Amino acid sequence: MDAVHATWVEGRLRLWVESFTRFVDDEAASQDDEHPFARDPASALGYLGIELGSAKPIEVLLPSRDSRPLPSPELAHAAGRAADPDAGNEPPFLERYSVLSVSPRAEDISALLERLLDEAEHDDSADDHAAGGVATAAHVLVGSSVRGFAVVSRVARHLLAQQRFVPMIMHEPGGAMSAGWRPWLSDEQQAERVLKLARSLPASARASARESEQDAMAVVEAFLGSIIDSTARSVLRAESMMEALEAGKDRAGADDPHLLWLGGLLGEESSLSATTMLQSEMIKSVRGWIGALDLRGQTSAWRLGVRVEEPIDIGLGGDADDPTENEMNWLLRFQLRSAEDPKISIEAGDLWLLPAEGTTIEGKRLDNPHELLLAELGRASRICPAFEEALAEAEPSMLFMPTLKAYEFLREHRPLLEEQGVSVQVPEWWESSAMRLGTRLRIDSGPPGEDEMGGTGDGASSAKLGLGTLVNYHWEIAVGDKTLSLHEFEQLANRNTPLVLFGGKWVEIRPEDVNAALEFIRENPGGQMAFGEAMRLAYATDTRKTGVPVLGLEIGGWLSALLEQSGMGQKLPDVELPATFHGTLRPYQLRGVSWLAFLERFGFGACLADDMGLGKTVQLLALLAYERAIAKQTAEHADEVPDNQVLEPVDAEHELVLPTLLVVPMSVVGNWLREAERFCPSLKVVVHHGPERLGGDALVAQCEASDVVVTTYALANRDKDTIERVKWRRIVLDEAQFIKNPQAKQSQAVRSLVAERRIALTGTPVENRLSELWSIMDFLNPGYLGTAGNFQRRFSVPIERYRDKPRGEQLRSLIGPFVLRRVKTDPTIIADLPEKIETREYSHLTREQAELYENTVKRVLAEVEQTQGMHRRGMVLSALIRLKQICNHPAQALRDGVTGTPPDPSRSGKCVRLLEMLDEVIAAGDRALIFTQFRQMGQILSVMLRHELGKEVLFLHGGTTQKQRVAMIDQFQAETSRIPIMLLSLKAGGVGLNLTAANHVFHFDRWWNPAVENQATDRAFRIGQTRTVHVHKFVVRGTLEERIDEMIEQKTELAESIVGSGERWLTDLSSDDLKRILTLRQDAVADDA
Amino acid sequence: MxxxxxxxxxxxxxxxxxxxxxxxxxxxxxxxxxxxxxxxxxxxxxxxxxxxxxxxxxxxxxxxxxxxxxxxxxxxxxxxxxxxxxxxxxxxxxxxxxxxxxxxxxxxxxxxxxxxxxxxxxxxxxxxxxxxxxxxxxxxxxxxxxxxxxxxxxxxxxxxxxxxxxxxxxxxxxxxxxxxxxxxxxxxxxxxxxxxxxxxxxxxxxxxxxxxxxxxxxxxxxxxxxxxxxxxxxxxxxxxxxxxxxxxxxxxxxxxxxxxxxxxxxxxGSMVGQAAAVYTPHLGAEARPLDSDLAQFWNAGDELDEVDAPIAPPEVSHPLLRRLGPSPFEASKFPFVGLLATCYDVISRAALLSDPDAAEDLERAEAAPVESASRPLPGRKSLKLGKAKAVKKDD
Structure with missing residues (x-):
């Protein structure tokens, strides 16, 4: 778990490594300036198999306290420590350290950085404590500096691909001259990228002891330059470009400046041999030449603007006297536009009325406007010679262009002009593909009501459902949303102009598109294909594959509703909930149920990915109640199915609906049972887990006799052979992100289970966690997103690592119909939500916890029989505390933690659940408060959470100084805070603080006093809070926690005294009452073993 | 120029x-x-x-x-x-x-x-x-x-x-x-x-x-x-x-x-004006000394996640060369700009090939029967051609 960092030192990128073991062992440096816990990166990174060269000491500046460097947060969190325990007191200061570093060759760097990121991402998915997947030991932790340089190197490759680099000649120190390839970063888009990089690159990336290497912009430029020059050279060498020079030498002479220059650009050797005179002449000329790129009007506060106006179709249509497109004139209007605020502009026509010396327009000074406009037009005319025409007038303000010229302007000159700083406004249709020639896939799925309506889901008809459904398709030539007949298309093509008036609108018809479209239609006459294939063709096809743009998908027939509802599920009719469902759904929840029912009906797997707290469980329970009610109703009135019953279930003739298999993490089994009891008591729910669980035929019989079988991911794998024998109506995965590692046995087992209907529930933002998304979609609709490797290459890497927007759009279109995700902040959802939502989170004891618990109870019950009075009270009280500690984590009760080793969350059911929930909180960008009444538990949690989540965790307790408190609160409340979690001991943090940055409050253990708990909750739920606050109260099933919680909830007489008196009342209970409250129910134990 | x-x-x-x-x-x-x-x-x-x-x-x-x-x-x-x-x-x-x-x-x-x-x-x-x-x-x-x-x-x-x-x-x-x-x-x-x-x-x-x-x-x-x-x-x-x-x-x-x-x-009818106000684009990021915020020393800024850098061919081929125009050494007979254009093409192509995703697109584009006329990228074959052409006269 060493942490690797990258720093630009002495003109090279250096990798260096903090050693985990040396850090936790608190080793001392052997020499004063030596970093005490760095290690040789050559050995730490040797496993990568990339040539790293030998290690070399470099000098870096690092934040320090007491002459010791602070660890990186990655390393500190891995060890469960705070990155800077003294944050909030005196600030740390920079000190110089010597660390061993390696410096790979420039051409290897991109690959190396990518590899490190791959490692980090891979570890992230394999290292999941709860997934139980193949947990490979993490090799290295990757610091932000590595991520930063990886993005810079990506930008370098972007620049290379986009041809954004220039040949240069430079003076070397010492008077020699060299040639090289340099990134060209002055154009707006590139400048913006580079500025973002420079602003976001962490200080650790530029922590060189040399001051000149601490400037972020200089580091970014130098690193880009080194990659671009070395990559360009190695490519040109591989292509033997030098040979091209040989032929030239005979003609041009050996001291031709071009040949000299190219000699330094194409080969390995960058230095040029030329006389001093020629050198300075060459450098001057080259600078002047390259400098022309920079003449972009950036020297002026105003720039040229060009607005392209299309000719209006004045023809009445088909009249022979109408001008043809080629005869029409396009109008280019000139403006000057403020460079600082592009909204401020002045039309050239008005500009000539201004005084020549200038004026002020909307607060912006404009000097010599006439001259400026002319100079700008003159500049632009170098790129677009047509502008010279306008300049033949004394006061140019506009320019007419025939259609062909206008097309050339739009296609060729516009991008270059824009790069040169001219702002060009084009008609809307030009930028959008809406009015472009392309092809559209038309699918006819036929009317609903045949197979789709009447099928029973078994055998033959199921093959026709879902993504495998065969649909008739054919391709159409279309312009925007209008379909063209072949005749119309030929007419368009025959007009022989790249810009065509079609239905009163201008359309770009590229000559290459015309041929491609014709050829494509000829080669793809249509036929039948699977619906999933059609979706992929329509949404994830590259133009390059078809030769023409694919403008989308048109669905006729019953499938059309699928696309229409894509996204929010709003267009579907709401289902009617039966009386067997006890509860009221919020409007969005009802939409969710309707959506699930709709997708299932057509055999599609559905992913309900609502934010945590929006009630996924209850939506699924409502679906189960609904389908049973409909089945019953249909069975009763088999002959009179109403025509308007849109959401007819497919099991019409079955009186009995087959059982649903619900696979959940151990930690939420309790929740499901509670919620099912509460909302749907008529459902026969069976839990398949624990040592006493059934097996073989008995299990099959039990399953078949029930409505819902709840089991865990581990058991779904272990008892797979038996579970497979049951005929399931559906399989539901809760916390479906558990199968994100496709290689894990559990994921494979779950995916191989057979059921017609598949539903996945998850609260994580699946669209941002693409490895999860793939696994979940592959479970729901196998094969739809292709193989995992393909998906990784096509979508995950471009989108997650490099923010590829078009790819992201493609993916969203693809998954849109099958994923329903509502977020708390959605305005339509917020309206439905109360300001505060309280839920109880039920968890189980682990076997270790259960044994400890039972032993303690046995001992207490035995002892209370023999003691009296104060002694008995004291003994009961201490036993209660111990039981609560056991419920929290065995380490709290046993005090068996090992220094330097973060506590293992899997020893506590509560901790596992907490981590799962925090994962969702963090993924959603939310912040949480966690209250515990034990300072010691807070300590354990702070170490555990830092280690498991890799995030900073604040811990406010009785020992926190006033100064630290203020600092912590400021840190947590800051808008830009990177600290998602604050732990508080109930006594120290229960009152007075304002922590409205949090919208989740966890009560990890309970005080049994609603007033005290509410006070704590009010740290977040108070004035200044703008979001719904989610309050999660943890309860361990089958233990005293659940008993007492029930008593309070039922407002029993006993509870009255409870609320008033803290926990003292318990000490007065009779031995029988005590026994009833304390004794562990067997179903409380989670046992996957 | x-x-x-x-x-x-x-x-x-x-x-x-x-x-x-x-x-x-x-x-x-x-x-x-x-x-x-x-x-x-x-x-x-x-x-x-x-x-x-x-x-x-x-x-x-x-x-x-x-x-x-x-x-x-x-x-x-x-x-x-x-x-x-x-x-x-x-x-x-x-x-x-x-x-x-x-x-x-x-x-x-x-x-x-x-x-x-x-x-x-x-x-x-x-x-x-x-x-x-x-x-x-x-x-x-x-x-x-x-x-x-x-x-x-x-x-x-x-x-x-x-x-x-x-x-x-x-x-x-x-x-x-x-x-x-x-x-x-x-x-x-x-x-x-x-x-x-x-x-x-x-x-x-x-x-x-x-x-x-x-x-x-x-x-x-x-x-x-x-x-x-x-x-x-x-x-x-x-x-x-x-x-x-x-x-x-x-x-x-x-x-x-x-x-x-x-x-x-x-x-x-007006008077002599002054020289145009000089607008200096904010190209240099403001200097952030290393110790300006030591609490964030190890952390990247949020903007790092906003940097998109698609590996894709340019919209118009050789955009910089087109803006630069003829070479500064007008006397030389060597077809400098033509050779540079070829250099740009092979470098760009190599960068596309280095990205598995872009490479896939590129291969498809080159295999496609329809020539993508708007932005030709030299394939292997046309590359050789490009080299031969490189000796043509500068324009």
């Missing part, structure tokens, strides 16, 4: 003397070797920044030079005496630029200079026998060092236009903003002569006898190697500094622009 007029701080503005009254001037030793005196040059250009000032010694020598040197007392050498920091042709190989103004001037000189004289003159111009080049209204002159100890006083004169003529031309010019526009961006429009023709004027001399060459070397013909050498230097400089022709005709380039401006103001 010349840089546009950027008034810089070193341009000392003073009331413009009537250009037509200016005569040959002798710049002080600290001035650059070439000047269109008395005003500093229109542009901070290559012409203006010759490597080093002439030595005091050379000025003295020139001052002592007799109009008709006594050959007996003067030592003759086989080769011309070496001149340090002389004015040379921009291109070291002695090639003159292809610029139309240069070529026009050159054709004129060729009328007067016989083959051998031209060859010698070119050699003189190439190795820099001219100590200094002074350009003023109606004349350019300079000491040209021959074989004798004293250099010759060499000059070429031509008629400057009168103030009235210029007024007419300026009015005509102002009516067509292309002239102002092109000149403001540092360019001399090729059809500039059209503007002078209506007034019976030629901006460029059309016949040799419109030039009055004179040299103190004593040769019979005014077109000795020294005057031709001087003419070649002017021709050479016209490529980079085409406005010199206006200076020679009595109206330095920035005076002309000033006149154009005044004319425009006269028509709109």
């Amino acid at each position: 010349p840089k546009p007029d950027k008034p810089t701080s070193k341009t000392t503005k003073k009331p413009a003397a009537k250009a037509s009254e200016q005569l040959v001037s002798k710049p002080p030793a600290s001035k650059p070797a070439v000047s269109s005196s008395p005003k500093p040059p229109v542009m901070p250009s290559r012409v203006a920044s010759a490597p080093a000032p002439p030595s005091v010694e050379s000025r003295e020598r020139r001052d002592r030079a007799q109009p008709y040197p006594d050959r007996k007392r003067d030592e003759m050498t086989m080769h011309p005496r070496k001149v340090r920091y002389g004015v040379k042709l921009a291109d070291r190989s002695g090639e003159l630029p292809q610029h139309w103004a240069t070529q026009r001037w050159l054709r004129l000189l060729e009328q007067g200079a016989s083959g051998p004289v031209m060859t010698e003159a070119k050699e003189y111009a190439k190795i820099g026998q001219t100590r200094r080049l002074d350009i003023a209204s109606g004349v350019f002159e300079g000491p040209v060092q021959g074989r004798r100890r004293a250099s010759y006083t060499t000059s070429i004169g031509l008629d400057a236009f009168t103030a009235d003529q210029w007024t007419a031309v300026v009015e005509a010019m102002a009516d067509q903003s292309i002239y102002t526009a092109k000149m403001l961006s540092g360019e001399l429009p090729q059809n500039v002569e059209d503007l002078f023709a209506p007034f019976g004027l030629h901006l460029f001399p059309t016949e040799l006898d419109q030039l009055r060459a004179s040299c103190t070397c004593g040769h019979d013909t005014p077109w000795c190697k020294h005057t031709v050498c001087l003419g070649l230097l002017i021709a050479d400089q016209l490529a980079t500094e085409p406005f010199l022709i206006f200076t020679l005709r009595g109206m330095p380039g920035d005076d002309l622009i000033e006149r154009l401006r005044q004319h425009r103001q006269a028509t709109s």
Whole structure:
């Protein structure tokens, strides 16, 4: 778990490594300036198999306290420590350290950085404590500096691909001259990228002891330059470009400046041999030449603007006297536009009325406007010679262009002009593909009501459902949303102009598109294909594959509703909930149920990915109640199915609906049972887990006799052979992100289970966690997103690592119909939500916890029989505390933690659940408060959470100084805070603080006093809070926690005294009452073993 | 490509003397070797920044030079005496630029200079026998060092236009903003002569006898190697500094622009404006000292996640080359830009291939039957072709 960092030192990128073991062992440096816990990166990174060269000491500046460097947060969190325990007191200061570093060759760097990121991402998915997947030991932790340089190197490759680099000649120190390839970063888009990089690159990336290497912009430029020059050279060498020079030498002479220059650009050797005179002449000329790129009007506060106006179709249509497109004139209007605020502009026509010396327009000074406009037009005319025409007038303000010229302007000159700083406004249709020639896939799925309506889901008809459904398709030539007949298309093509008036609108018809479209239609006459294939063709096809743009998908027939509802599920009719469902759904929840029912009906797997707290469980329970009610109703009135019953279930003739298999993490089994009891008591729910669980035929019989079988991911794998024998109506995965590692046995087992209907529930933002998304979609609709490797290459890497927007759009279109995700902040959802939502989170004891618990109870019950009075009270009280500690984590009760080793969350059911929930909180960008009444538990949690989540965790307790408190609160409340979690001991943090940055409050253990708990909750739920606050109260099933919680909830007489008196009342209970409250129910134990 | 007029701080503005009254001037030793005196040059250009000032010694020598040197007392050498920091042709190989103004001037000189004289003159111009080049209204002159100890006083004169003529031309010019526009961006429009023709004027001399060459070397013909050498230097400089022709005709380039401006103001009835406000784009990120926020020392900023960098071919191929235009070394015959275009293509292609996703697109594009006409990327085959083509002439 060493942490690797990258720093630009002495003109090279250096990798260096903090050693985990040396850090936790608190080793001392052997020499004063030596970093005490760095290690040789050559050995730490040797496993990568990339040539790293030998290690070399470099000098870096690092934040320090007491002459010791602070660890990186990655390393500190891995060890469960705070990155800077003294944050909030005196600030740390920079000190110089010597660390061993390696410096790979420039051409290897991109690959190396990518590899490190791959490692980090891979570890992230394999290292999941709860997934139980193949947990490979993490090799290295990757610091932000590595991520930063990886993005810079990506930008370098972007620049290379986009041809954004220039040949240069430079003076070397010492008077020699060299040639090289340099990134060209002055154009707006590139400048913006580079500025973002420079602003976001962490200080650790530029922590060189040399001051000149601490400037972020200089580091970014130098690193880009080194990659671009070395990559360009190695490519040109591989292509033997030098040979091209040989032929030239005979003609041009050996001291031709071009040949000299190219000699330094194409080969390995960058230095040029030329006389001093020629050198300075060459450098001057080259600078002047390259400098022309920079003449972009950036020297002026105003720039040229060009607005392209299309000719209006004045023809009445088909009249022979109408001008043809080629005869029409396009109008280019000139403006000057403020460079600082592009909204401020002045039309050239008005500009000539201004005084020549200038004026002020909307607060912006404009000097010599006439001259400026002319100079700008003159500049632009170098790129677009047509502008010279306008300049033949004394006061140019506009320019007419025939259609062909206008097309050339739009296609060729516009991008270059824009790069040169001219702002060009084009008609809307030009930028959008809406009015472009392309092809559209038309699918006819036929009317609903045949197979789709009447099928029973078994055998033959199921093959026709879902993504495998065969649909008739054919391709159409279309312009925007209008379909063209072949005749119309030929007419368009025959007009022989790249810009065509079609239905009163201008359309770009590229000559290459015309041929491609014709050829494509000829080669793809249509036929039948699977619906999933059609979706992929329509949404994830590259133009390059078809030769023409694919403008989308048109669905006729019953499938059309699928696309229409894509996204929010709003267009579907709401289902009617039966009386067997006890509860009221919020409007969005009802939409969710309707959506699930709709997708299932057509055999599609559905992913309900609502934010945590929006009630996924209850939506699924409502679906189960609904389908049973409909089945019953249909069975009763088999002959009179109403025509308007849109959401007819497919099991019409079955009186009995087959059982649903619900696979959940151990930690939420309790929740499901509670919620099912509460909302749907008529459902026969069976839990398949624990040592006493059934097996073989008995299990099959039990399953078949029930409505819902709840089991865990581990058991779904272990008892797979038996579970497979049951005929399931559906399989539901809760916390479906558990199968994100496709290689894990559990994921494979779950995916191989057979059921017609598949539903996945998850609260994580699946669209941002693409490895999860793939696994979940592959479970729901196998094969739809292709193989995992393909998906990784096509979508995950471009989108997650490099923010590829078009790819992201493609993916969203693809998954849109099958994923329903509502977020708390959605305005339509917020309206439905109360300001505060309280839920109880039920968890189980682990076997270790259960044994400890039972032993303690046995001992207490035995002892209370023999003691009296104060002694008995004291003994009961201490036993209660111990039981609560056991419920929290065995380490709290046993005090068996090992220094330097973060506590293992899997020893506590509560901790596992907490981590799962925090994962969702963090993924959603939310912040949480966690209250515990034990300072010691807070300590354990702070170490555990830092280690498991890799995030900073604040811990406010009785020992926190006033100064630290203020600092912590400021840190947590800051808008830009990177600290998602604050732990508080109930006594120290229960009152007075304002922590409205949090919208989740966890009560990890309970005080049994609603007033005290509410006070704590009010740290977040108070004035200044703008979001719904989610309050999660943890309860361990089958233990005293659940008993007492029930008593309070039922407002029993006993509870009255409870609320008033803290926990003292318990000490007065009779031995029988005590026994009833304390004794562990067997179903409380989670046992996957 | 010349840089546009950027008034810089070193341009000392003073009331413009009537250009037509200016005569040959002798710049002080600290001035650059070439000047269109008395005003500093229109542009901070290559012409203006010759490597080093002439030595005091050379000025003295020139001052002592007799109009008709006594050959007996003067030592003759086989080769011309070496001149340090002389004015040379921009291109070291002695090639003159292809610029139309240069070529026009050159054709004129060729009328007067016989083959051998031209060859010698070119050699003189190439190795820099001219100590200094002074350009003023109606004349350019300079000491040209021959074989004798004293250099010759060499000059070429031509008629400057009168103030009235210029007024007419300026009015005509102002009516067509292309002239102002092109000149403001540092360019001399090729059809500039059209503007002078209506007034019976030629901006460029059309016949040799419109030039009055004179040299103190004593040769019979005014077109000795020294005057031709001087003419070649002017021709050479016209490529980079085409406005010199206006200076020679009595109206330095920035005076002309000033006149154009005044004319425009006269028509709109307002006063002389100030130089355009200089907008400095915020290209340099503000400096963030390492210790500015040590709590965030190890953390990347949020903007890192916003940096998108698609690996995709450019929208228009060779965007920078297209904006750059022809190479700076106009004299070279080597097809530089063509070869660079090929370099850009192979580098871009390699970058696309290095990205598995982009590579897939690329392979598909190359396998596709339809040629993607808008942005051709050389495939392997066309790459070879590109190399062969690389030897074609620059455009």
